[in-house]
Amino acid sequence: MNRSLAFLPVAAFLVLAVVMWRGLYLDSKELPSMLIDKPMPAFDKLTVDGQAVDNDSLPTEPFLLNVWGSYCLPCLIEHPTFMRLSESAEIPIVGVNYRDQKALALDWLEENGNPYAFSILDEPGRFGIDLGVYGAPETYLVDSKGVIRYRHVSVLDEAVWRDVFEPAIAELRAQEAAQ
């Protein structure tokens, strides 16, 4: 019979090996967000310090939306990065205080510093559901029109900032400047 058919098992093995090798490095914990390129869900809520905010309160330039909570240990790891970004006015940061208690949230900000323009109080986690949040910390990049462009799940440290967010923000700003 056809001689080349003898190589079929080898070829099949190679294809499977490549697929499975790639599979080893896929992060099944990081779910794709359904809200990419969709406007931020409508909200009409209070901030942790009691001010009323809605979608019109959002910055009119690209900003970060950071989901945090006082119970969330990884949030403490990424906090210095947000403090630095806020002190150097690199980009506005809006917080979502997710499934937390108001008093604990205020204490946490008092103790660790407050890098947020404001933090939306989401005690029942209802706004989090609209965002598709599944646990703090998560950080979204939102453009000047309030459209979600990117989601990062878990800690946003200096390395993630440098490798992922800085280039993405530069690109977004260039895009918006061209329009």
Add this chain to the structure above:
Amino acid sequence: MSNDTANGRVWEKRVKPVLTVFLLLAIVSVLMPATSLAQVDTFEFETPEQQQRFRALSDELRCPMCQNTSLSGSTGGVAEDLRREVHRMIMEGMSDEQIEQFMYERYGDFIFYKPRLKPETLLLWFGPLLFFLIGAFVLVGIWRKAKGIDAQPVQVDTETQTRIDALLAEQGKAGAGNTSR
């Protein structure tokens, strides 16, 4: 003999209890109903049918945070919130499809233990069938080839035929020699 009784004692004292516990655990784990893992919620329903739908939905929807657990079995914060939302939507009279759509819009295909049928999930749904067909195809191929070899008369030229005859004759002699010895 004494060795045998010693072995018997080891069996009675050490092996048997371990085996018994192991078997009991195996039986219990098989018999234990999956629903006993469900979180206890204090939701109230107006009809048993609503409660039934709530159970079905929270078993079918997957907790986005703690993977491989349904909403009903998860202690995660987001699962608690989502169970509350499912309850609210049932009480507001939304259909199962509407509730599933609500979840899909926020959490995507991941939220379903049974993903929807669409181009991206075709391989997931029909991949096993595809692999089965490939296997069947290969198997049938091998089988037909093997059958073909048996059915085909072997053709050899006269030179080879004389060599075969010579070899067979030699072996026949050797065999005869063996039996006589």
